[in-house]
Amino acid sequence: MDQPDIGEQLKKIPVEPLLPIEKKLIGWSLGTGLVLLIALALLNRYLS
Amino acid sequence: MAEASNASPEAGTPGGEDLLALWLGLLVFVLALTSAAGLDLVGWVVTTSVWTDPAKALAPVSKAYGFLGGVGAALATYAALLVALTLGAAWLKIEPGRFALRFTVVFLLAYLSWIAGSYANLAVSTPGDLQKFGIGWSLKLTSEGGYIVALLVGLVIANGFPGLAQWLQEAIRPELYIKVAIVILGGFIAITAAEKFSLASSLLLRGIAAIVEAYLIYWAVVYFVARKWFGFSREWAAPLASGISICGVSAAIATGGAIRARPAVPILVSSLVVIFAVVEVLILPFAAQAFLSHEPLVAGAWLGLSVKTDGAAVASGAIAESLILANAAAEGINYQKGWILGTTATVKVFIDVFIGVWAFLLAYIWTNYINVQASDKARTREIWERFPKFIIGYLLTFMIVLLMAWGATPEHVAKIKSAINQANVFRVIFFVLTFFSIGVLSNFRKLWQEGIGKLVAVYALSLFGFIIWVGLLISWIFFAGVKPPLAV
Numbered sequence: 001m002d003q004p005d006i007g008e009q010l011k012k013i014p015v016e017p018l019l020p021i022e023k024k025l026i027g028w029s030l031g032t033g034l035v036l037l038i039a040l041a042l043l044n045r046y047l048s
Numbered sequence: 049m050a051e052a053s054n055a056s057p058e059a060g061t062p063g064g065e066d067l068l069a070l071w072l073g074l075l076v077f078v079l080a081l082t083s084a085a086g087l088d089l090v091g092w093v094v095t096t097s098v099w100t101d102p103a104k105a106l107a108p109v110s111k112a113y114g115f116l117g118g119v120g121a122a123l124a125t126y127a128a129l130l131v132a133l134t135l136g137a138a139w140l141k142i143e144p145g146r147f148a149l150r151f152t153v154v155f156l157l158a159y160l161s162w163i164a165g166s167y168a169n170l171a172v173s174t175p176g177d178l179q180k181f182g183i184g185w186s187l188k189l190t191s192e193g194g195y196i197v198a199l200l201v202g203l204v205i206a207n208g209f210p211g212l213a214q215w216l217q218e219a220i221r222p223e224l225y226i227k228v229a230i231v232i233l234g235g236f237i238a239i240t241a242a243e244k245f246s247l248a249s250s251l252l253l254r255g256i257a258a259i260v261e262a263y264l265i266y267w268a269v270v271y272f273v274a275r276k277w278f279g280f281s282r283e284w285a286a287p288l289a290s291g292i293s294i295c296g297v298s299a300a301i302a303t304g305g306a307i308r309a310r311p312a313v314p315i316l317v318s319s320l321v322v323i324f325a326v327v328e329v330l331i332l333p334f335a336a337q338a339f340l341s342h343e344p345l346v347a348g349a350w351l352g353l354s355v356k357t358d359g360a361a362v363a364s365g366a367i368a369e370s371l372i373l374a375n376a377a378a379e380g381i382n383y384q385k386g387w388i389l390g391t392t393a394t395v396k397v398f399i400d401v402f403i404g405v406w407a408f409l410l411a412y413i414w415t416n417y418i419n420v421q422a423s424d425k426a427r428t429r430e431i432w433e434r435f436p437k438f439i440i441g442y443l444l445t446f447m448i449v450l451l452m453a454w455g456a457t458p459e460h461v462a463k464i465k466s467a468i469n470q471a472n473v474f475r476v477i478f479f480v481l482t483f484f485s486i487g488v489l490s491n492f493r494k495l496w497q498e499g500i501g502k503l504v505a506v507y508a509l510s511l512f513g514f515i516i517w518v519g520l521l522i523s524w525i526f527f528a529g530v531k532p533p534l535a536v
Contacts, residue, residue: 016281021417026268033264040257041525047253 073231080471150219158484165194192370202487231441238449255398266293296357325360352395353519365392387532
């Protein structure tokens with residue numbers, strides 16, 4: 001399958017500042033992820 | 049996942065390879081399982097032993113088919129796979145004649161690599177076996193060192209004989225092969241899990257942690273790095289984050305579809321994912337052997353989290369298992385086979401399960417908050433469309449074997465185990481085909497294309513600067529001190 005040229009495509013990338021919804025997505029993902037991981041680690045310790 | 053999609057022709061049927069893998073895996077599983085009821089329908093499948101005399105390398109897995117001899121069993125196996133896969137190829141709208149011819153070459157080269165890997169000087173791992181085979185040294189790769197040989201042969205073809213690699217394309221389908229193998233693997237893991245329930249429950253908990261890690265931690269960090277530090281647009285950053293964090297190619301493509309990126313973007317990201325996955329296969333299992341030999345399940349989970357693409361991840365688990373078991377055997381500890389690989393595969397499968405949900409979530413955010421002018425709305429059907437169907441096969445074979453073995457008499461469990469071992473021989477063959485195919489797809493020259501530096505930098509920084517270390521830390525928290533059961 002013919003593939004487009006990566007270099008060409010990368011040169012065309014427009015500048016886009018982070019939107020508030022993106023910051024929210026990143027923040028909520030990290031926050032929820034950390035809390036869940038700590039909870040799972042504690043559960044793992046409790047079960048083992 | 050879906051390595052083939054960037055280098056081999058797309059299947060004509062939507063989700064075709066996924067469904068085909070599901071049915072092929074279940075077919076092998078059901079046929080093998082009948083041997084628990086006294087039938088022996090697939091006992092002719094060829095298995096390879098460690099050898100110094102090539103005449104003794106091959107044999108049918110069941111003694112009932114001993115009359116076939118090793119070569120007869122190999123031919124029967126080839127013929128069965130040829131028929132099944134060519135029918136599948138036709139269903140995928142690939143020209144059957146072209147596929148059959150190319151699959152013949154792929155099978156021949158891949159299985160010869162596997163046989164070569166079982167040569168005693170490569171495979172033997174214990175002093176007792178050195179004595180048994182009358183040899184003075186060995187690379188101690190175990191019989192599964194054949195995977196490395198198959199990968200290397202594939203790499204030589206990709207980088208030394210690109211014309212041949214191109215010609216083989218129709219039959220180079222690592223995603224199809226690995227998905228069939230994973231469906232079969234479900235039953236194998238279940239029979240092992242039924243024997244050691246506490247360890248299995250620990251695996252499940254770790255699987256849930258893997259989902260949290262990949263989707264919520266890795267994705268967010270990689271997306272941030274790509275957007276903020278490297279200035280990628282949303283159209284590039286989201287597929288890139290999914291490709292690096294979740295499950296390689298299929299996650300990149302699902303994300304690209306979900307945010308309505310131009311088709312070229314996830315395809316370009318995917319080609320990078322595939323190349324990096326092979327670099328990881330060549331490095332990480334050996335790092336695991338060097339630094340995690342005494343924590344085998346930490347190594348297995350770490351590889352499942354760090355190596356992107358299903359094929360490469362499971363391949364890494366298989367290599368790491370062979371290397372770590374060989375180390376342990378040399379110290380007089382004989383762990384049961386399958387636990388390191390099972391840990392890697394389980395972690396990977398858990399991550400795969402949520403690709404559809406994640407794609408739906410991103411589609412919802414993009415259509416409602418980012419591309420608000422777009423008329424198309426996120427559809428619930430997207431979850432099902434993006435769901436990797438072969439996972440259903442894995443869960444089915446896992447549940448069926450677990451239920452069959454639950455509370456069964458030891459005699460009955462032994463029969464199920466024997467049946468699953470027959471299926472497992474097919475699983476090994478599909479693994480070998482996967483390793484060889486991954487090698488053939490890995491043309492390292494792509495990494496040196498002009499202008500690709502920024503993309504490579506994000507990938508390298510995220511993977512080697514963050515993902516593998518966080519994966520190691522979390523794997524350590526959940527698996528440190530947990531050992532595979534000892535072989536009886």
